[in-house]
Structures are given as C-alpha cells and as structure tokens.
Amino acid sequence: MESLLRLKSIERHFIVGREIVRALRGIDLDITKSEYVALMGPSGSGKSTLMNILGCLDTPTGGSYWLNNQDVSQMTDDELAEVRNREIGFVFQTFNLLPRYSAAENVALPLIYAGMSKIDRINRAQEVLVNVGLGDRLKHNPNELSGGQRQRVAIARALVNKPSIILADEPTGNLDSKTSEEIMELFAEIHHLGNTIIVVTHEEDIAAHAKRVVRLRDGLIESDTTP
Numbered sequence: 155m156e157s158l159l160r161l162k163s164i165e166r167h168f169i170v171g172r173e174i175v176r177a178l179r180g181i182d183l184d185i186t187k188s189e190y191v192a193l194m195g196p197s198g199s200g201k202s203t204l205m206n207i208l209g210c211l212d213t214p215t216g217g218s219y220w221l222n223n224q225d226v227s228q229m230t231d232d233e234l235a236e237v238r239n240r241e242i243g244f245v246f247q248t249f250n251l252l253p254r255y256s257a258a259e260n261v262a263l264p265l266i267y268a269g270m271s272k273i274d275r276i277n278r279a280q281e282v283l284v285n286v287g288l289g290d291r292l293k294h295n296p297n298e299l300s301g302g303q304r305q306r307v308a309i310a311r312a313l314v315n316k317p318s319i320i321l322a323d324e325p326t327g328n329l330d331s332k333t334s335e336e337i338m339e340l341f342a343e344i345h346h347l348g349n350t351i352i353v354v355t356h357e358e359d360i361a362a363h364a365k366r367v368v369r370l371r372d373g374l375i376e377s378d379t380t381p
Contacts, residue, residue: 243312
C-alpha cells in the first residue's frame, strides 16, 4: 500500500545555551492509510518532538516528510497551518475546549477555517457528535460534561473535517481507567471505519489497542512491532 506519511532521515536539533540537543537523530518511518499506530518512549526519547513534526506543528532540522504526497518538511508556517487544518485531527490530553462554547460550537470550529457556511457547520458538527455518542449533549458547555464526554467532544472536533490522520497525544491521561477503556473502544470504532490513527502514549495498556507499536529511545526508533 502507498504511504500516507513517509519520514526519511528526520533530524531535529535544538540549541539550549551553548549545547546542541539532538532530539531526533535520523528517523525513517512509513505509515499507510488506515493504520492504527502507537508511538511510545520514555521521557526524553523524542516522541513529543516526533509528534510535533508529524502534526505539522514543527519542521525538521534535516530530512524529508511527505504527507499525502506533499513534501511538508519545507513549508512555511502559513502553509503548515493550512495542511494541519485539512489533513490532521488533533486530540489532546487536556481536551482544549473553549469553555463558553457548546459542544456543537466547539466541534464546528475547524470548519470555520475550511470556509463552510454556518448551517453546514452546525449540521456536520451535530452529525459527528451523534456518531461519538453525544447526540443528547449538543448544547451543553464543557463544564456541564464529564471528563469522558469532554474527550468525546474533542474526538468529534478532530473528526469533523474528515482528516487524513487522527493524532492523539496521551488521550486518556486525564481519565479514570473505566472511562479510558471507553475512549479507546471509541478509537477502535473510528479505526474500523477506515481512519488512520496515531496515538502517543507512555501506557502499555493504551498502546495495546493499536495494531502497531513504534518505540523511540534517544531520538531513534528502537523497535517497530505488530503485537
């Protein structure tokens, strides 16, 4: 199968004081459409740096990154922002919802940047919220929702643009174990529908839900396995 994203010899260096910190030291990684991949590694392994590059939040110091047949490693900030909005749906540990907006309004936000009309935005947001089991919570604000419901809103927001990739950073980090399991079951359903999912986690039981586990250590891929 053709790669949805391909990283070749990706390096990322940071200057800290007088030192150069080599966070990534030549990463080669191919992920095909509809894969479900967990990125793992201890603190300082480079997994957060890699996630930022995969999510077009940062650009590499060296190497190339192709996403959906586009070389994004040389893009300007404005071009990257456009790619992010079109190609990537983000799910964060802290939900990142706007407190004064309803669930439907939060989910519809990415569609504003896509230039969709207001009625189409709300209709699409409601459709996705129904799909994640929140059809009865459309008008609720985040403070009226449980942690698990807030994460479902965040997942709906990530899906609303029909992106190429769902990129989830420690998506169950703020949830209890029962709710975490429910959220991971939802990710399984989303993957079953053909979505490509990359989950960044340090928890083995969360990574176990993925179909492929890529482990980083010291800025390199230590292992790449299919459990």
